[in-house]
Amino acid sequence: MFKRSTFSTILTVAITLLFLILLLALVRLQIVKGSFYQVVSQQNFVRIKTIPSVRGEIFDCNYRPIVLNVPSFNLYIRPGLIKDKERVADFVSKEFDVPLEEVSRIIINNRYRLYHDVLLVENISYEKRVRVAEKLNYFPSLSFRNETIRNYRYPNHFSGYVGKINPEELKNNDNSHYTINSHIGKTGLEKFYETALSGTPGYELLQVDAKGKNLKFLHYNLRKEPAHGANLILTIDNRLQQYVEEIFPKNLNGAVVVMDAQTGGILAYVSKPDFDPNMFVTGISVEDWNSLMQDENKPMLDRIIHGTYPPGSIFKPITATLGLEMQVIDSQTKLAECVGGLQVGNRFFKCWNHQGHGFLNVTDALKYSCDVFFYDLSTNFTLDQMRDFTKANFVTLPTGVDLIGERKGFYPTHQWYRDNYGKQVSILGLKINMSIGQGELLVTPLQMCAYFNALAHDGVWIRPHLLQKTITKDQVKLYQPEFKDLPLHRQNLELIQDALYKTVNGLHGTGGAAKVSGVDVYGKTGSAENHMGEESHAWFSGYASWEEPEISFTVFLENGGGGGRVAAPIAREIVTFYNDLKHPKAGK
Amino acid sequence: MKNFNWSALVLLIILLLVGVFSIYTASTTKIGDEITTENFYIRQIFWIFISLIMLYIIVRIPRQVLDVLIVPGYVLTVLMLVLVLFLPQIKGSHRWIGMGFANFQPSELAKLVTILLTAKLLSRPHQSDWQMIYSSLLVVTIPALLILIEPDLGTSLTLFVSLFAILMAGPLPKFYIVIFLSPLISIVASFSIPIFLVLLALLLWYLYNQRLGWVTMMFIGVFNTFVALISPVIWHGLKEYQQNRILTFIDPMRDPFGAGYQIIQSKIAIGSGGLWGKGFLMGTQKNLKFLPEHHTDFIFSVIGEEFGFFGCLIVLTLFFLFLFSLVRSIRKLKRNETYFASIGIVTYLAFQIFVNVGMNLGVVPTTGIPLPFISYGGSNLLINVMAVGFVLKLINERSIFG
Numbered sequence: 001m002f003k004r005s006t007f008s009t010i011l012t013v014a015i016t017l018l019f020l021i022l023l024l025a026l027v028r029l030q031i032v033k034g035s036f037y038q039v040v041s042q043q044n045f046v047r048i049k050t051i052p053s054v055r056g057e058i059f060d061c062n063y064r065p066i067v068l069n070v071p072s073f074n075l076y077i078r079p080g081l082i083k084d085k086e087r088v089a090d091f092v093s094k095e096f097d098v099p100l101e102e103v104s105r106i107i108i109n110n111r112y113r114l115y116h117d118v119l120l121v122e123n124i125s126y127e128k129r130v131r132v133a134e135k136l137n138y139f140p141s142l143s144f145r146n147e148t149i150r151n152y153r154y155p156n157h158f159s160g161y162v163g164k165i166n167p168e169e170l171k172n173n174d175n176s177h178y179t180i181n182s183h184i185g186k187t188g189l190e191k192f193y194e195t196a197l198s199g200t201p202g203y204e205l206l207q208v209d210a211k212g213k214n215l216k217f218l219h220y221n222l223r224k225e226p227a228h229g230a231n232l233i234l235t236i237d238n239r240l241q242q243y244v245e246e247i248f249p250k251n252l253n254g255a256v257v258v259m260d261a262q263t264g265g266i267l268a269y270v271s272k273p274d275f276d277p278n279m280f281v282t283g284i285s286v287e288d289w290n291s292l293m294q295d296e297n298k299p300m301l302d303r304i305i306h307g308t309y310p311p312g313s314i315f316k317p318i319t320a321t322l323g324l325e326m327q328v329i330d331s332q333t334k335l336a337e338c339v340g341g342l343q344v345g346n347r348f349f350k351c352w353n354h355q356g357h358g359f360l361n362v363t364d365a366l367k368y369s370c371d372v373f374f375y376d377l378s379t380n381f382t383l384d385q386m387r388d389f390t391k392a393n394f395v396t397l398p399t400g401v402d403l404i405g406e407r408k409g410f411y412p413t414h415q416w417y418r419d420n421y422g423k424q425v426s427i428l429g430l431k432i433n434m435s436i437g438q439g440e441l442l443v444t445p446l447q448m449c450a451y452f453n454a455l456a457h458d459g460v461w462i463r464p465h466l467l468q469k470t471i472t473k474d475q476v477k478l479y480q481p482e483f484k485d486l487p488l489h490r491q492n493l494e495l496i497q498d499a500l501y502k503t504v505n506g507l508h509g510t511g512g513a514a515k516v517s518g519v520d521v522y523g524k525t526g527s528a529e530n531h532m533g534e535e536s537h538a539w540f541s542g543y544a545s546w547e548e549p550e551i552s553f554t555v556f557l558e559n560g561g562g563g564g565r566v567a568a569p570i571a572r573e574i575v576t577f578y579n580d581l582k583h584p585k586a587g588k
Numbered sequence: 589m590k591n592f593n594w595s596a597l598v599l600l601i602i603l604l605l606v607g608v609f610s611i612y613t614a615s616t617t618k619i620g621d622e623i624t625t626e627n628f629y630i631r632q633i634f635w636i637f638i639s640l641i642m643l644y645i646i647v648r649i650p651r652q653v654l655d656v657l658i659v660p661g662y663v664l665t666v667l668m669l670v671l672v673l674f675l676p677q678i679k680g681s682h683r684w685i686g687m688g689f690a691n692f693q694p695s696e697l698a699k700l701v702t703i704l705l706t707a708k709l710l711s712r713p714h715q716s717d718w719q720m721i722y723s724s725l726l727v728v729t730i731p732a733l734l735i736l737i738e739p740d741l742g743t744s745l746t747l748f749v750s751l752f753a754i755l756m757a758g759p760l761p762k763f764y765i766v767i768f769l770s771p772l773i774s775i776v777a778s779f780s781i782p783i784f785l786v787l788l789a790l791l792l793w794y795l796y797n798q799r800l801g802w803v804t805m806m807f808i809g810v811f812n813t814f815v816a817l818i819s820p821v822i823w824h825g826l827k828e829y830q831q832n833r834i835l836t837f838i839d840p841m842r843d844p845f846g847a848g849y850q851i852i853q854s855k856i857a858i859g860s861g862g863l864w865g866k867g868f869l870m871g872t873q874k875n876l877k878f879l880p881e882h883h884t885d886f887i888f889s890v891i892g893e894e895f896g897f898f899g900c901l902i903v904l905t906l907f908f909l910f911l912f913s914l915v916r917s918i919r920k921l922k923r924n925e926t927y928f929a930s931i932g933i934v935t936y937l938a939f940q941i942f943v944n945v946g947m948n949l950g951v952v953p954t955t956g957i958p959l960p961f962i963s964y965g966g967s968n969l970l971i972n973v974m975a976v977g978f979v980l981k982l983i984n985e986r987s988i989f990g
Contacts, residue, residue, distance in 0.1 A: 004927065007757050008919040011934070012912060018942045019908050025949040026904075029859040030897040037859025041873055041893075046852055048845055112617060205844045217852045222844060 053199030072149035080114030160188015202226030235265025264462030312528025315437025378435035742955030858892030865896030
């Protein structure tokens, strides 16, 4: 197109023109407007200010508060205004009772954020603020802000708690959402629903000089409003929750879960002992932390999903249904005679009732909780069959509840036995133990509650959940529960339901202590031997029906003793309380 | 080495040293008496060594060896550009292949190999005009599209600008410039039908005077009309945020919390440098970390703040002399392939310098192109220096291969 020489001239001219444009822009910026920009840069007039979004609050099913934001006076420091690092740190440490290293660490870590306020101390009492106010004049870097802080209305294991964001969390999360001063959900619902709760902060572009004159760098969208976090409405009923807390035996550790049989929503979630989440909000003190960690009752352990225990006899319905589904037995089949135990090979497996139960069918075996029937039944299955069937009932699997760190429990495999008990291990005895929920089998109380809930709900398992809906300014989002079928035919389901009814309401049924007049209570007791103590774990799991099944529950008391004696009465009181609450006319 | 362009090499090395120096101050934070430096400048020195070794190898290696590598190199690069789209994002785009000690950007390699392949294709004898246009457009569009998806608009544009320069330098008649530019003009003009019609008439009249065939003229006329008709339709079919993205590209100040904010801070930094600058390590805007990407895309603002107009003038002069020196030598290349390749490389270097400095000064849209030879960055530096190596080689060997 062009000759070499012509084109190189064109190229040279083009490059020269482009560089002239740059030169002109440079002259304009640095020479013509240089002094203006110098002032702007010195005073740092142009910067982005974050408008924090308000964290959503958490309420029970009737909009009664569980977690709220309450006013809080907080102390901030602006590193750019610090005159004497040591003096400020010393002052803050003494006046506000914070360890000196902590204050120094915050100051040093944020020394480059000259124009940002960094959160130093939270939740300062009114008296303290008034007392310190005057001295604050000597420290221009310090200022108070009137903000809010998380407040947990009662000790519990499900809400979780927020805490100050740590550098790692700051790095892993979208950094436009969080600042160095942010709080973030650390565990429980606060963490699980962090995204919904925290919302999206807004921004404001500050561009005024010292005299308040608008510098007019930008003309568009100078303010982006924050999207406040969603409020969570839970399925928890504070009245029931509080009642269960009250009747929980003071001298025992354990857990109680109550579920709505139709929706899978958790109505009460009590694990004892518990702790006050408020301790964590402003950063827990070393003494408090140590006392929580060293307490041998483990108050930080959520026994409903973080603890795994042998289920004992409340596991028996699973073994029974396996026999029914595989047609090893039917409703009338009687297995080996219970003479206070069963001889298998050279070993005698004891029944809890040393008198013996005689010949029983499956209904009576469940009603009297006879061990021998299930021992004998289990000799018909392989370990894998029992394991697979247990998992098909969603036991020893995580339920997927909307909380953090749920454990799955344990059902051993052949391989596990070989690795731990040696190559020559005899599976038979181990299988027999697991048929009655003993041996190596470990479950969480929530799995058992979900299982019994499925028995109540026509054999359809529902994922347990605490959230009912989230509410923001623009929309209400309902939690969508997940439904799955148990591997159970209708006639077998009805047979088991009948047995659970007779366990509570029949003559000499082991669950008689859970009987409530006017209400159909179904249930199964369990007394699981364990390595934790002399006494067995007391279990009671079941459901209650009016026109239709409405609630299911699992009561678990660590080393509480016999399930029928200790756990069943608690179930009775829960059903009675619920009955008075929801059906005041019935049953009186 | 009779023909070797020593002045360009010396200028290059001076620019690289200016880069190390700038990266040192850009990644140093000084508050009071406390000074902390991140080790970017050490890594940059390491990369400069590697780059200069590669430059030496390219200058010395027999031409035939490099020639054989061009097509496989191109195919491999396109494969890497596809691969990178399936890798996890780094800093919000699929640009890098993580390699432990460094992240490699295939799009950098793409610029070099695409230009070399284009030059090779266009220098084949006995081709019709349109054959040349089609083949070169295809070779450029494949990597350019893949890079656009990453997304990296700046690098993608660089490829087309280089192609345009090569085609202009090439054997095509002059009226093709008008043909190439006409769709762009049609897009802009499409929002006013009368203006478009006047421009279309002018275009056809010009092409008629150039004695083009009726078929070609019809095609160009219909194509431009089509572009003009479809542009408003596409524009109004875009979602509001998509329109905003395009408008923000043209006018970054529409995005006060993103690009606009960066440009304001860059302008404040450079402007406040004044005539003589605030002095080595003394940049307050830099120290306060108002500017992201100090040591990469916005390194020019650090130079502007600390060394003022004086410092910027020196850097721009170095760049200008460097480009000027290369252009003067390129003129003497006789063989088409070497000439085209050199034109392409020089154009893409000049374009990147202009776009980066212009972005820092707030006169060019933000595209995320680093400043050649100065900005921190391994693969970017390596490829830019290798590209210069190619030009130096071709100039050096012109008596042999001409």
